[in-house]
Amino acid sequence: MNSYIRKNLVLLITLAVIIALFMAAAQNMDPKDFVITLLRGLSVGALTFLVASGFSLIFGLLDILNLAHGTLFMIGAYIGWTVYVRPDTFVDLLTPFALVSSGFALRDVYPLLAARIRLGLRMKWILPWALLLVSILLFGFILPRYPIANWNLDNYAQSPVTYSFMADQGTRLPPPVVAFDKISPFLAISGLLLASLLGTFGLSLFGDNVQQTPRISWRNYAGFTLLLIIALVGFLFNDALTQFLIGLSTGWLFFIAVLVATLGGAGLGALMEATLIRPLYSRPIYQLMLTLGLSAIGIEMVRAIWGQPEFTMPKPDFFNGSGAGCPATTFSGWWVNHCSTILLLDGRVRVYNEIFIPLVGLVVLIAVWILLQRTRLGMTIRAGVQDREMVEALGINVQRVFTLVFALGVGLAALGGVLAAPSMGLSNAMGESLLLNALIALAIGGLTSYPGAALGSMLVGLIQQFIIKYGQIGIPIPFTDIIFKPTPPLVPASTVLLMVIILLILPNGLLGKKE
Amino acid sequence: MEYILDVHNIHTFIGQYHILQGADVRVTKGSITALLGRNGAGKTTTLKSILGLTPPREGKVIFENREVQGMRSFDIAGMGIGFVPEHRAIFRDLSVEENLKLAERRTGDYARKHDFIFDLFPDLKRLITLPGTSLSGGQQQMLAIARSLVADNHLLLIDEPSEGLAPIIIEHMMSAIRLLSKESTVVLVEQNFHVASQLAEYYVIIEEGRSVKEGQMKDLINDKTTIHRYLGAA
Numbered sequence: 001m002n003s004y005i006r007k008n009l010v011l012l013i014t015l016a017v018i019i020a021l022f023m024a025a026a027q028n029m030d031p032k033d034f035v036i037t038l039l040r041g042l043s044v045g046a047l048t049f050l051v052a053s054g055f056s057l058i059f060g061l062l063d064i065l066n067l068a069h070g071t072l073f074m075i076g077a078y079i080g081w082t083v084y085v086r087p088d089t090f091v092d093l094l095t096p097f098a099l100v101s102s103g104f105a106l107r108d109v110y111p112l113l114a115a116r117i118r119l120g121l122r123m124k125w126i127l128p129w130a131l132l133l134v135s136i137l138l139f140g141f142i143l144p145r146y147p148i149a150n151w152n153l154d155n156y157a158q159s160p161v162t163y164s165f166m167a168d169q170g171t172r173l174p175p176p177v178v179a180f181d182k183i184s185p186f187l188a189i190s191g192l193l194l195a196s197l198l199g200t201f202g203l204s205l206f207g208d209n210v211q212q213t214p215r216i217s218w219r220n221y222a223g224f225t226l227l228l229i230i231a232l233v234g235f236l237f238n239d240a241l242t243q244f245l246i247g248l249s250t251g252w253l254f255f256i257a258v259l260v261a262t263l264g265g266a267g268l269g270a271l272m273e274a275t276l277i278r279p280l281y282s283r284p285i286y287q288l289m290l291t292l293g294l295s296a297i298g299i300e301m302v303r304a305i306w307g308q309p310e311f312t313m314p315k316p317d318f319f320n321g322s323g324a325g326c327p328a329t330t331f332s333g334w335w336v337n338h339c340s341t342i343l344l345l346d347g348r349v350r351v352y353n354e355i356f357i358p359l360v361g362l363v364v365l366i367a368v369w370i371l372l373q374r375t376r377l378g379m380t381i382r383a384g385v386q387d388r389e390m391v392e393a394l395g396i397n398v399q400r401v402f403t404l405v406f407a408l409g410v411g412l413a414a415l416g417g418v419l420a421a422p423s424m425g426l427s428n429a430m431g432e433s434l435l436l437n438a439l440i441a442l443a444i445g446g447l448t449s450y451p452g453a454a455l456g457s458m459l460v461g462l463i464q465q466f467i468i469k470y471g472q473i474g475i476p477i478p479f480t481d482i483i484f485k486p487t488p489p490l491v492p493a494s495t496v497l498l499m500v501i502i503l504l505i506l507p508n509g510l511l512g513k514k515e
Numbered sequence: 516m517e518y519i520l521d522v523h524n525i526h527t528f529i530g531q532y533h534i535l536q537g538a539d540v541r542v543t544k545g546s547i548t549a550l551l552g553r554n555g556a557g558k559t560t561t562l563k564s565i566l567g568l569t570p571p572r573e574g575k576v577i578f579e580n581r582e583v584q585g586m587r588s589f590d591i592a593g594m595g596i597g598f599v600p601e602h603r604a605i606f607r608d609l610s611v612e613e614n615l616k617l618a619e620r621r622t623g624d625y626a627r628k629h630d631f632i633f634d635l636f637p638d639l640k641r642l643i644t645l646p647g648t649s650l651s652g653g654q655q656q657m658l659a660i661a662r663s664l665v666a667d668n669h670l671l672l673i674d675e676p677s678e679g680l681a682p683i684i685i686e687h688m689m690s691a692i693r694l695l696s697k698e699s700t701v702v703l704v705e706q707n708f709h710v711a712s713q714l715a716e717y718y719v720i721i722e723e724g725r726s727v728k729e730g731q732m733k734d735l736i737n738d739k740t741t742i743h744r745y746l747g748a749a
Contacts, residue, residue: 379617383606389568390604394618395592395666 010506025466032347037469039354045461046361050416052438052453054409060385060448061405067291069413070435071298076414077421078306080261081313084253085167087245088175092148094234098227099192103200105223110204131202138195142188147178153307161311168314254316258418265414266407273406303428313421319352353423365454443499446512455510460495467494519544519700525574527564534560536724547701549715557724558704562672567591597663601674603655605647612643618665625665632661635691653684674704708746712736720745
């Protein structure tokens with residue numbers, strides 16, 4: 001115990017100072033204000049944590065600073081919105097998406113196929129480009145003709161803003177009817193499948209070291225088969241699925257939206273790692289530029305698809321009750337009426353924003369902790385952070401672990417995005433501020449430390465919310481009559497200040513390891 | 516003569532440096548073969564080239580009658596090669612037991628090899644819950660060797676097992692290696708000629724990235740001129 005204190009002296013002092021600051025803050029505040037501010041801080045902290053933990057996992061294992069992480073957070077929010085507000089669009093998109101990505105699921109099989117084909121030097125150079133070109137042409141021909149029920153950015157009455165507003169009022173606009181009239185369904189489906197297979201096979205031929213895989217089993221085909229099944233089900237039961245989703249209660253629909261956004265984010269992450277980042281492992285600067293570029297591309301794409309105006313995502317009814325019995329005073333009262341707010345120490349607390357989001361953050365924190373500490377995958381990740389080469393020398397496919405971790409990290413960010421959407425609203429810029437928050441949180445907590453990410457995120461969220469609150473009520477400076485009111489620009493500055501102070505005392509962050 | 520491993524004329528580059536310039540290593544099944552040579556001669560790179568960690572650009576690596584050069588490292592290791600690297604590479608964030616469990620290639624490997632490993636290194640048994648950081652150099656070396664024994668490896672590549680260890684621990688390590696060589700073939704990189712000469716039956720001398728001499732250890736021990744020329748005063 002004694003030696004523990006001595007070893008972690010600086011950390012303990014830092015924590016004590018921070019706790020003392022918060023206690024002092026509580027002195028000048030109404031208890032109800034304090035509780036609300038605390039919960040708001042935890043809510044921002046939870047969202048920050050979802051971005052920061054994924055970022056830190058990816059950086060720890062792959063040494064990649066994924067600057068696109070904030071954008072992926074935003075994309076998660078937009079995916080979730082689409083599933084939640086426009087289930088018909090989501091169902092229409094299932095088939096083409098599954099088909100386009102099906103080719104990537106076969107990447108373990110391609111080297112074997114490539115080894116069978118003997119080519120001359122010139123053909124070896126031409127073939128990948130030719131395959132890629134054919135694939136792009138096919139995609140370019142089919143995708144614009146593929147019928148997808150969509151909103152219309154140019155027509156305000158059919159824009160995402162209007163759809164969100166109507167959904168919030170409890171009515172759904174009748175979805176526009178679309179049908180295969182520009183292209184035959186058979187041609188569309190087989191064409192997309194062919195284009196995906198040719199394109200991904202072409203991609204796998206780039207680079208000269210095509211390595212042989214000795215064992216091919218049914219597992220190598222499992223992902224491909226699954227995607228084909230999804231595509232077929234999405235195509236054959238399109239109407240039934242749409243009706244089913246629209247008929248669901250908003251609570252379940254929201255749950256599905258969260259699930260789809262998280263899995264979609266994870267899939268996007270895996271795709272990003274496998275196609276774009278993997279060729280650049282030995283070039284860190286290029287990776288940095290790549291993720292920065294992807295971030296800009298992602299924002300522009302979101303702008304093109306969902307438009308520039310901000311809009312909201314309606315809260316599910318589960319958290320949005322009002323009328324008799326609201327705001328609830330007890331938890332059981334809340335459970336009966338599903339009030340949007342609950343009274344804690346006479347303060348009105350928004351249940352979704354200030355209780356649900358921190359709870360999800362806590363659940364994710366524990367779940368990922370268990371994954372890291374108690375599973376073989378977690379063991380491999382912890383080992384790989386230290387020494388990739390040795391993990392590989394034990395006969396473990398580190399590449400696959402890399403892809404999984406990238407998918408996990410991006411999935412966590414996307415989960416954060418879709419959770420944030422009903423409380424923050426959707427905007428093209430929502431990811432950037434969160435990424436900045438997350439980077440500061442990681443600097444405070446320790447860049448590759450998982451508990452550090454949690455602690456740092458919590459501190460960042462709390463400090464920001466307390467500063468905002470003091471902007472309203474002011475801080476009386478001791479021994480003077482001055483009441484100091486922090487202005488809004490001080491909100492980001494305060495966290496940066498905390499970061500600077502902590503880094504001066506502890507260069508590796510609160511829980512970072514000394515290198 | 517049956518060779519479990521036949522490294523034939525490999526050339527390996529690290530960055531722009533041409534480290535191995537035609538190394539040949541033949542390893543007889545069931546034997547201990549020592550790679551000898553001065554610092555920087557390319558012994559460690561030879562081991563890493565076998566595993567594909569530094570893939571050779573030219574030449575062949577034949578393990579159990581299969582060409583493995585160009586395959587991915589984890590696939591090569593998965594065919595039954597264990598690796599004990601120079602600086603042991605114990606995973607600090609993992610406990611001793613997790614270090615061993617991570618080396619499983621099929622579920623249950625650790626349980627199957629449990630008795631064999633702890634008969635060989637009884638000291639490890641009481642350290643099992645400790646984190647990898649808290650081990651001494653000798654304990655780390657034992658763990659690194661034990662880790663290479665968890666999976667069914669027919670060939671062990673052991674790099675500098677005696678480096679930085681006290682004489683009494685070196686004795687212990689040598690008897691352990693002798694015991695485990697009854698189960699699998701061993702390729703040893705060893706600076707300490709005294710250790711190498713007592714353990715190995717065969718030797719290969721590597722000089723400036725080329726294998727310059729090979730044969731039986733018992734002949735080398737009496738060949739003072741060769742020892743002096745390639746290994747310095749030993």
